[in-house]
Amino acid sequence: MAKSLEIRLRGISATFQHESRGDITAVKDLDLIIQPGEFLTLLGASGCGKTTTLRMIAGFQQPSAGEILFDGANVTNVPANRRDIGFVFQNYALFPHLSVFENVAYGLRIKRQNAAKIDAGVEQGLRQVGLQGLGGRMISELSGGQQQRVALARAIAIKPRVLLFDEPLSNLDAKLRVEMRSEISRLQEELAITTVYVTHDQEEAMAISDRIAIMNEGRIVQIGKAEELYRKPVSRFVAGFLGNANLVRGTALAADGGRVTLDIVGHRWTVATDATVTIGSVVDAVVRPEAISLSRSDGALPGIVEGRVFLGEKAEYRIRTGDLELLVVQWNPTAGELLAAGDTCSVNLPAAGVQLLV
Amino acid sequence: MKTEGKPIRVDKPPFASRITRRTILLSALASPFVQRNALAADSLKAYSIWPENYARPMLEAFEKASGIHVNFIRFSSGEALARLIAEKGNPQVDVLFGGPVETFTAGEEQGIFEAYTPPSAADLPPRFKSQKGMWTAIADDPLVFMTNTKFLQEHNLKAPASWDDLLNPAYKGMLQMADARTSGTAVTRIFSILQVNNRNEDAGFAYMKKLRQNIQAYTKSGGGGTVPVGLGQAAGGIFFIVDALFTRQKGYDVQISFPKEGIGSAAECLGLVNGNKNGAAAKKLIDWATSPDMQSLLAPSKINFLPAHPKVAPDPDLAAILKSANIIEIDDRWAGDNRKRIVDRWVAEVLNAS
């Protein structure tokens, strides 16, 4: 297998001409390095520029500024058909007039491989996605999940140096989605092809990626491994986008040696942190719902249960304390006592594992 | 749908045969895009005003006699004349074949003919030939009244024997005759009416306007009304005898009659087109058609034109029918000179009268 490839985006922007609104910049001066063999996900809400970025990597779209390097070679002006990529589309884009076999063989035929090689290549591709024996079917005879697999097989059959996915699972039902994403990730590991994956589903992103780049308004706002992003979001946006987060606002009362004491609705709360905080400044603390615990007994913070959703493996509470509303998750709730709406309780904020946004 | 692994093997033909095959194919494909030129020395082109079923047997007989093939297309007289005028710069045909004399006099005025006097012309009376030799008659074709027998019986009518009989309200909306814009039959009819009115145009047009009340439809071609009359869909009309007798031959029960005041007859002519490309062959056709060679074929072919050549005797049945007829002469010089004006007046005052 060929050595994996490094992708480097250097200051790329993308501008669209809109009929009535003039120029729209979808991607702004974006820098990104994707390591050889890495699985990188571009995560963001619709309109954040993630698909545009992907399409520029593919060569479907020309950046209005900046350059794209594959292993150091500038491919900015190389058309898509000469970039050696495999692209999996949101709507699969399978050729409806061709059989499964011919769809997968399409790229191989373009490379003018001989019949035996094409047979073998298609065979391997279909096996890799678990569709052996279905080559003779027409596309319209396949289920959605099978079509997705054909699209995948078609993309990998040409043994591309880059694999690009544009929300490939968004048309599948929840269960199939989970199944397919582990398959994609298994395949990618097996093939070790540098992969860029676009999704708006944070769970999918976390499950599948080596690294996640969270995008907003045409820029990457944070990039890193899933647990880094979850644990140490750099902004309210990231904190809110990846998982649920309570933003607890307080005034710094004291700070010494990795500990900060905050005034939260009149109560003192001390957390361990490596952030540098100026005394007297207002600080937002990102507190994950599962990090907060509730008890009946007196605690630091008295609260009232405003609502409860019981979900089996967990219960979600809406707790009001002063003018602060907190989301609290209680895991394995049937093991302990369930609170009901209207109950008073005390809220125990964690003493560590909290990200302070200064 | 698998197509791989099945190479299609084609035995390559030798280069030369491929070339010829391709050449033939290409020229076959290209042929519609070029004008078909005169096919060979022994062929000519004609517009025929005679319908296919009259013209074809004659022209085929000509081919048999002379070896010259006549490529022809049929147009009604107005159309044929119009085309010849339009094509004056670059004529597409060599001969205008058949058709009433008024078409030829009108054409002569437009300069579409080239003078050629066939030997037989010497035998013909003056009304059968152009003074300048621009056209020569091959037959004579009187107009007749043709009426549906059943209609006459049901309405207790006799076959019309006078122009005024056609004004009978019993015929209201039941007569079909030709449109003067396209048909020579119509033009001959109009000139007949003017002639029996002593060329008093106002009187003639007054009559035609009255007749208009009884018209069901003006047809594009002279024979267009014959089948409706035969079927009884129309009661009657004014047609050339050749069309009327043909209708009867086909089995339709129709009466043929003549107005006592007289009715016109049109010499059926042919002429050499000016700027023709196959002059020799065309002249042979003219010689043949004006001579007894062709005209003696009319009767055996059941084509009910009267031969123009005095040496050819008409079909006895035809002669018998015509015995009672009062056929009047229309001065074709006068008709030719006034054709356009009269037709325009007819369109304005008769056709479009409401």
Add this chain to the structure above:
Amino acid sequence: MTGVNVSAQPMAPHPRSFARAAGLFAIWLLLVAFIVYPLVMLLLRAFLADGGFTLDALFAALKSTSNLRALRNSLLLAFLVGAAGTLVGLAFALALDRANLGPRTARLIDGLTFLPLISPPFTTSIAFVFSFGPRGLITYDLLGIKNSQMYGLTSTFAAETLTYFPIAYLALRPMLASISSNFEEASFSLGGSRWHAFRTVTIPLIIPALANAFLLLFGCSLADFATPLILAGSDFSVLPTEAYLQITGMFDLRSGAILSLLLLVPAGLVFYAQERVVAGRSYVTVTGKASASARRDSLSTGAKVALLTFCVLTVALILYFYALLFWASIVQAFGANQTLTLDHYRVIFTEGLPAIKDTLIVAIIGMPLGGLYGIIVGYLIGRTKFVGRRAMEVVSMLNYALPGTIVGIAYLLAFNDKPLALTGTATILIACYVFRYSPTGIRTTIALLQQIDKSMEEASASLGASNLVTFRRVMLPLILPAFFAGLGVVFIRSMTAISATIFLVSIDWTLITVKILENMTEVALGPAAAFSVFVIAVVVAVTGLLNVALRRMTAPSLRISRIGT
């Protein structure tokens, strides 16, 4: 991202392509030569006199009461045919889509409505001449009416309605089918009667389709020259026929040109209105994704019976007409000598053979050219961006939108002389058919392209295919149905149309339809009928083959309705 992509156009990665530029140039050249140039010549002939521009002739034509009457008659006829044809079409669409007919019955009725669309122009007229009137088979022999008239507005209107209603049916049925009966059921469940549901839900939803059908028929009738020529009689003159007689009879090209220009205004308005209606029509709100097997119970039994009776009677009438035509082709002399004979067929295959050959040559050459032209222009308009794209779309539609009489006269004027002296060749006939009837192929191509996501091309590119390979291996197969549709229409029209080409036949190249007209106006009804039967047989066979080919060669998901419509 997606939100932006929908409305904005991504920059094309490879803006210039020599092949495309050359193709564009060639297409423009053709459009100018065969559409723009003849129309310009027509306008010049109408408005240029004594070396100067003048509207005198136009004003004179407008002052003539007979012209104005012809114009008024044309508009009246077109309006009546549009309204009645739309209603008949709606009845058929309802019966076939909502009356729960058995599939066989439905297919049979559906198939028979196809007949008038593929018939030569005089078939209905011939049958009318035999069936109505003082001694008509229907009026006299069947109903005993003695003094009925077969010429005039009524019979022209009835004949045209019968000829053109299938177009309305074809325009309405898919629209009706796309309206989920859920809507009607919803209204029904809210306590409304079926009629109420139909009136308040279904009709408002198909109003655009009704308007479209009306305009289509209005245009057809406005342009129809053959039916009035036979049936209008002398008291009901219409413009296309008048223009034809003016030119063929008097060879007054100028008056003919001006008369045809009087048609231009209503025809242009109809075309414009139609564009507006089609453009404003929203498919999205109407498709409620009905389950295919759902029984549609939106018609009451009484309504079903009434509709079905009406449709069966209409179809029976059509069948009767064609039986009559066939009968006329195999008897010695219709109405006089009913001896069976093959004489008329012998005549058309001997004397008529040149016309048959010429017609087939013209149709067979025009067919692939028209199909190709249709998908190329359709692809350029539907999938590429270039300056003048909209102009190309409009120009390519012109000859289709204009009545055939105008197009024929324009060709006659333009190609009679240098620099393009084409009269007398088959080229002029082929060009006339290709440029007049390919817009169906163009529109089908554009419509198909709208269904084909851009990602198809991108997928192909990502797999290494060049633009050319992508076009050939992905786009071409996908728009193949449009190619076949284009082929079919050009072939059918080459076999059956007359309004434009009647001006263009010559001694070397004549057409079956012109022969039929010739035979019709002469006494030879037998050959006219035999020619018509032959044309129908050929067209049915060829469209049948094309439909088979279409089904074999195209993906099920991209099928279009049958060819020839």
